[in-house]
Amino acid sequence: MLLAMAHSAPLPGSVRPELQHDELVRCKAQDPVAFRAFVVRYQRPVFSLLSRMLGRGPHVEDIAQDVFLRAYRAFPSFDVDRAARPSTWLLTIATRAALDVRKRAVVPTTSLEAAGGATTGVTPESERRRGELRTAIAHAADALPDDQRAAFVLAEFHGLTMAEIAAVLEVPENTVKTRIHRARAKLQESLVAHKEDS
């Protein structure tokens, strides 16, 4: 877990601007160099979204690859001047891919072992508590319905607006608000319960 925690430090890609317009234009023309820059820029948000939608595991990389290949195929029709932000566009593709996978139920639910984080066996008490907290979060998130989880993850971790989430999930904005509210309440409840238990 120590190394996993290190990864949560502000590494490149955690808070970065969108890919520049000229790179996007070259992506649209399917320029491989520009497309590689696109993948490098957006791979972490995609992995993050898929991990939180589907649970961690080797399937995340497989589906992430499929997401980027879908984007590559769709790039010629992507309007770099008027369309959504590229991150929103890509997260739309990723969210729909994740929801498809959940519908087909081809991915095991979150590995609680993985969600709890790896420990060395020599870690201090705070590490153990942290592992338990992660497990509690994974339990609570896994219990959320897919539509609530998607809305919550897009809003809380990827900064999409209500209108953008509504477009991604193809539901009215009020429905998005309701889903986020319910997801937040359930997670809050789980975290409070965990705190009281520990």
Add this chain to the structure above:
Amino acid sequence: MNEQLEAEWDVDEPSPEFASRVVASAMRESRARRTRRYAIAGGAAVALVAAAAAVLVVGSRHQPAHGEITASTRTEVAIGDRAVAVLEAGARVQWDGDRVEQSRGDVFYRVEHGGAFVVHTPSADAQVLGTCFRINVEQESEMKRRDLGAGAIGAVAAVAVVIGVYEGKVQVSHADQAVTVRAGESAIADGSGVHATSTTVAKPTSAGAGSARTEADLKAKIADLDKEKALLESELTSAYDAVGKSAFDLTPQDWAKLAERGEFKYQYPCFQKSGFRPSETTLASMGLPPEAADTIQKAYANSNQRFTNEMRPICAEMMGTPDFDLSACISTLFKNVYSGPNGAKATFKQVDEIRAGQRADTDATTPEMKMLLVFSGGMAPFETELAKTFGADEAHRIAYSNDLCFQSQSL
């Protein structure tokens, strides 16, 4: 709650090879698609000849077969049905079928496979069958040209054209010269001829002609080389995958290259609850007997312990107390690396140089540098321990196997 969730709701990280794998898949898919189209076109050629005229007349879905455009901003335009051009501001092209006249500016082309597609420029013609390339025509103006042989700078009226190729190959012709420019290469054509940067020149140029370069030529060349470098690095990572050499199996020369770029890599045996132990299936796939699990598990446990032992004094120094949360300390140190006055690259460079043998370990004077040495120093003792049981070569293979569990990162 959100901050707590963000911190504790763990996510998977992309592997360092992920982007290269995706791009390689996209390229394979793209090539396969073009090949299929080409095969279909060849097989149905006779039938299509009869239908072609009708399609050209009534085919409203097709792009205009001829046209012209001068871009005031970056503009994308379809040239017929098989090419897309992206014009930078100021570029001008006109086209008729598969013949394009580019009189000025910088244009990127992507051309699907088919017959000859020709771009005429004031200084050269570029002919392709299907590829991805870029042509930059210098404005007709007086350009300063340095004669390297004479050491003089003169002004001449000329047009220079830079051709960079991303995929496939392009034949660039000028008067009686012809140069084949392949993927990752570029060529420059101007009044004195065509100068390949690293290409096969069909006919030799006149003495001294290849040495003339303008400032704009050189800038364009550098830009092309940067792109070429990115492609080659991507290919190199794929090549590592192909031959089984890990991208994290770094020699002192590799570290020296990372130092030049201010980048950093680390790989470390992963931490797992109760320690990592490979399954019998994993061992079988690696060609190892089941009893190898004990040795490997022990090596992981020792590695994890070593990591903790090495990090603790660094954190104690940084926190000023022996009572601290190791994970929080590591997080803080990484934040410091990125927020330091000289940026992460400066820190990475110094640690890379230590790993390259260009500096002494004692040059790691800050807790951040010491931490990076710990992160990048875990594989050697791990491998040494495995070598006691498996021998050096086998230990190296096991230590960098994709089948085992490692934390790897390219920064």
